[in-house]
Amino acid sequence: MSHKIKFSIKGMTCQDCANKIEKELASLNGIEEASVSFVTAQAIVKYNPEAIEVTAIKKVFTRRGYAVTETRGSVTDAFEYKYKETARVFSVGILLLSSWLIHLLTGIPPVITDSMALAAIMIGGYPIASKAIKALIKRELNVDALVAIAASAAIAIGDYTEAGLVIFILLLGEFLESVTLARTTRAIKGLASLIPDTVKLKRGDLEVDVPSSEIKVGDVVVVRSGEHIAIDGVIVKGDATIDQSLITGESIPVERSSGDDVYSGTINKVGAVEIKATKVGRDTTVARIERMITEAQGRKAPVERTVDRFAKYFVPAILILSAIVFLATGDVRRAITVLIVACPCALVLGTPTAVVAAIGAAARKGILIKGGGGFRGSWQDQRCYL
Template sequence: MIEFKGVLPVLRLTKGRIVLISGVIIAISLILKELVGYKTVTIAFMLAAACVAGAPVLRKAIGAIRYGIVGIDALVSIAVIGAIIIGEYWEAAAVTFLFMLGDYLESRTIEKTRSSIKALLDLAPDRARVKRNGVETEVSPEEVERGDLVVVRPGEKISVDGIVVEGSAHVNQAAITGESIPVSLGVGDTTFSGTIIESGYLVIRADRVGEDTTFARILQMVEEAQDRKAKTQKFLEKFSRWYTPAIILLSVIVYILSGNVVLALTLLVIACPGALVISTPVSIVAGIGNGAKRGILVKSGEVMEKLGTVRVMAFDKTGTLTVGKPSVTRIRAFGMSDDQLLRIAAIGESYSEHPLGKAIVDKATEKLGPIHEAPEQTEILAGMGLKFRLNGVNYYIGNRKLLQDCGISIETHEQDIAAEEEMGRTVVIVGANGVVCGIISIADRIREDARALIPRLKALGIKRTVMLTGDNRRAARAIAKEIGLDEYYSDLLPGDKVSILEQLRNRYGRIAMVGDGVNDAPALASADLGIAIGGAGTDVAMETADVVLMAPKLSMLTYAVGLSRATVRNMMQNIAFALLVAALLLAGVLFQAVNLSFGMLVHEASVLLVIINAARLLGYGRKVTAGPGRL
């Protein structure tokens, strides 16, 4: 890089240039050594090489010492200065050159491990076209305001989260969901910043702009995740802070006992814990980057490490194991027509956000047309249903517990209700004036990939799979049996899920809770690990869960678990390799089979191999899409 100050160009020496210049100088010194021997001119070139390559190392060492940190740079600097003092000029030149060469290669290789994250950054929109007062104006995404109409044409990136008000298009949402197959969007559909229109056009009303968009929050979470360290990484960093000064002290002791300066200096070089210190963070960065590229947000290195050691997986039912769009399958009224029963239930559920209530309203709208009447004195009772007043009559809609608490007997209808539940359907009971007015059966379709989920999780080392649901026991049992779960718990209130998670943790060990991120916030927060599935754009999912799967696909869950297992395995491989190399080098020094320059060569090679091994995580998933895989 060239900088201009005044009229004179100043060359800024990058790592690559330092390596190149010092390499040329050291090559010249080797040629001179062969031609004229170990003469003054040869020594001058060796010292020049040591100065060029060693100056950045010494500068970093001094800067670190000012903050009370004695690191690898300090060990190398002491060893090089000592080598020059005792006349080991070739060793000084070779050590500094090899250290800078290794540092340069490490930085280049680490850049590759960050490639997935950099690819995400490249997807950030850099412009937006807004329609104001009937005129289209091109502005930066930061200038778009909430409520603006944003026009997006083929090949352009969507710059806001919003609702389509005009047009239709096929949109590539890979930046958000990890799914490369374009989805068709039209009026009323939701769009996300960072996605790309492949064909068609859209006019979007901006609801979230700038740093509030889903894509901006994904980038922020991925960047923060790299800074939140895994427990293993924290331990190794603490270890290195004590280890490095201890090595300096040990080298002094070795010199005092042996009187061999070269041996003491060699010990300083080979004892550098570079490979050990970098073994964990480089694996974590590669793993988080791989997941982010596929729509899997892992919020920290510690979460990645935890996910790799989970033994129990607990699932919510609605919206997680099922598609979350239940529909009415049967209506049976007593003392009134089926249409009357459906109309009353739809009026009562008109303000409810529960999926079962929405299914009733949708069925009534489809069969009877829009319902304009509103209920009076509505009260929603969590985990049971609701009660409301209509035309002077108090109605109750919900499960057995609600009606029993309200003094309505369901005994005469129990056989009919049980028969529906045996088929895996949820029965909503409507009661009034002390009697049952009717029952409405609702079924939710199991996700297509749910049946393959359990065998894959078992293959990945998950020992126990459990379902926690507020649904009735028979419906829960039917779904658990069909999917192949080990256990199920039914008729649960939100607080009950938290208690059962604690019991499961005490019985089996570390547990992860998988939910849709909307009504499972307490359970997601109380588990060792909370995983929100299909949470694109959901605030609660993004904030509460430790892992967010941006597309509603259970195969992404097995991918996330497999990736975490591979990441933890990769970390352990790196740590074991680093310790083995350190032990072999130490033995070589003690038996005087390893000299200063060779020790540095092996040290830098070990660091590079650790990084290359971690970079293999970027390839995870190319051959393994949903299965466990190996790495």
């Protein structure tokens, strides 16, 4: 019998890292399916527990220096705002802008502006150089290696500002990506806020406040006007008007009475009811919706798989092209220009980021999309079924 497990990963630097992990996982005996996403910083693995253990799966990540933890359907925090990275981006940007303005508007010797550009390079280049060195030690080429080579070449010929701009562009792109993904992550986490921290548990003739996480199947919970329903269940006593627009899409609250089913995350607008729990915790409707959205973000659209295959050859191809330009022209600046133009690598990161952001945006509007494949050809659809 197959099992599915989800991991949260920290330490990946680009989609190529994720592709290499995915390829290694797929080669293991007992792995039936593996999907690794750099954008969501998570891996979803379907495996046969009789053929491979979870510890062996984790070793694929830890051998490469990544921190990996098993998750239980919660949204990863890997792309929450990082104050250190934010400060680094703004510091590099301010130093480069100041250097350019001083050079443009004053007669200060170039050594001052060059020193400011070098300071920007040191602040922004350290994490990039560190990741590039680690990749090269593993005999791998990634975007960080490409940026490091381009920046180093620019420094070697004295173009300090250009080297700083290359680093700044990469850092800015990663920062904007993190902002987009953090917003999407928080929107999905907002689903959890629909579940109250405590509920009124019926015990005989008494009502006892208990944490919603302690409710078990078969318990009877009292829900009054204005309160959120924490569990899936059936009404055993009372009548109420329930707003279940989040679950069913119905814009108008519906009347519910004894014998009717109700769902977690919905709101009791009017009335008081006693609900017998049929599903609790991770089995509730809200928990399953959150889990579906999170897993959907990890599923790759066909266009993403195409981009992933392209990314594998992107960095070596750019290095070869730069070498050809140098041999053909004898101009090192033109060769470096090729490296600089290619550095942002927007094609590699843009597609998965757009897919994740779109799924999150749709979820905020009550639209559930089961994976990036749902976007393929959607622009050709001429009908909408409700």
